[in-house]
Amino acid sequence: MLIKNLTLNNFRNYKKSSFQFDNTNVIIGKNTIGKTNILEGISFLSTGKSFKAEKDVDAIKIDEEFAKVSAKIIDGSDIINLEAIIANNTNRFSKKLLVNGLPKKQSDFISKLLTVIFTPQDIEIITDSPSLRRNYISNILLQANKTYRNSLSVYEKALKQRNRLLDDIKDGKRNYKADEFEYWNILLIENGAIITKERENLVNFINKSKKDIFDLTIAYDKSTITQERIDKYHNAEIASGLTLIGPQRDDFLILFLNPPLKRSLSRSSNELRQKVSLGGPNNPNLPNHLTSSWNGGVATTTTPSRWHRTIKEFGSRGEQRLTILQLKKLEIEFIKQATEKTPILLLDDIFSELDNKNIQKVLELINECQTITTTTHKEFIPKSLLPHLHLIELK
Structure with a gap:
């Protein structure tokens, strides 16, 4: 299972942004620039809810009435297009989850994109x-x-x-x-x-x-x-x-x-x-x-x-x-x-939290899954990963 791309509309601090992914990906950027928001968007398409917010409505960009997260997933020979739309029109919250354009109940939407997320808060x-x-x-x-x-x-x-x-x-x-x-x-x-x-x-x-x-x-x-x-x-x-x-x-x-x-x-x-x-x-x-x-x-x-x-x-x-x-x-x-199926591994700023011995254990996991990692500095990335990385730099 692979995620090929992700588009965020009015999601958190993003007005409209798209991201392409390879097998091993690292998102680099300073604090508060929105690195974790990308992982949150991916996780939203996995579980149908935010892993950060107490209420999903909090993921809508300030002063906007809706947010949309969409992605293309490769699952074996299948191509799956996932969308999550959350709206807060006149203080009435609604959420739509779609698979290849067809609306699904949350219980049927979950598992189309499998993820495991690892954050310092875990x-x-x-x-x-x-x-x-x-x-x-x-x-x-x-x-x-x-x-x-x-x-x-x-x-x-x-x-x-x-x-x-x-x-x-x-x-x-x-x-x-x-x-x-x-x-x-x-x-x-x-x-x-x-x-x-x-x-x-x-x-x-x-x-x-x-x-x-x-x-x-x-x-x-x-x-x-x-x-x-x-x-x-x-x-x-x-x-x-x-x-x-x-x-x-x-x-x-x-x-x-x-x-x-x-x-x-x-x-x-x-x-x-x-x-x-x-x-x-x-x-x-x-x-x-x-x-x-x-x-x-x-x-x-x-x-x-x-x-x-x-x-x-x-x-x-x-x-x-x-x-x-x-x-x-x-x-x-x-x-x-x-x-x-092999889930996608999402790692939020963990290289700064671990010593070299434990980083090696994380690298073993990275070799097993498609991985999307965030970090504040390129220097935190293990050197053995650098030749194989797809870097996404946020500025």
Whole structure:
């Protein structure tokens, strides 16, 4: 799979600009000139949404009413023309996604262009809230698995309707009636089970795959939704006005597979001084179902040993970067296996973030995929890449 060209109309800081791409591409330009906006445009055609903006409307150029992103994709012997048009006329937002001129639902548009994006901000997948880890896992599956896309779409619509009912009851606008919830409950249970299964499959793929960059494992802290659990949480949901169980509450703990012995011994010394165990079943950094089943297994993923630690809590900045790099490599492998296609690799200003050893690991990825990279200075580009590069200089 290759992207041959990209045109941005009223997108971010671009009035109208076109770009041609080769196998290995580097976009050079000073900060704020719009390098990342090019990657955002490509990613928009991959997922049907912005990876930067909280709302897609924010990608429209200031003082304009619409934005359009279009590209030509080569997929084997097929030529695919993709377009995304977002408009905000009189404060009414609309979005059109087209494949070869024909409008498509977002669930059918996704996967026409497969991408893996790596930015300095990706470290927040490890360090930030569970929602970022959920989104990361979900975005991989959205590209690679149509069953997941369809189930997630149905689930999110049903969840929205069910939460609206709960909120109305909480605010006294209606009384609770079981039959009003029955239809939405069935949709959530059926599609939630599919979502959980596909997330488990991805986590198992990551855990069983060879790690040649950084040893990590993921513990899937899943929130299943069944009729029994719906009944159990009934009063709490009425009081809060929200659905409190289901895949929207999942988390994915990213753990050291083999923590450094020195760090483990240091932690043990702290335990002796404080006369308390900082690891094991009583560790508040682990969710309840992990601590309660410390000796009996964790979901369908991995069983924490005494020295398992979250990379969020115990990893250095360098180890966290390596973790993301390893995850991105596994993401490429998963998408290739699931779709039998090679995704396009988008790298946003990462050469300035990595040392020479880790840059070599990135170069190995670049050799596997069409790659589009951004950087502020030509000096950041590894010399071994220069003879093979297509340079795009923004001024």
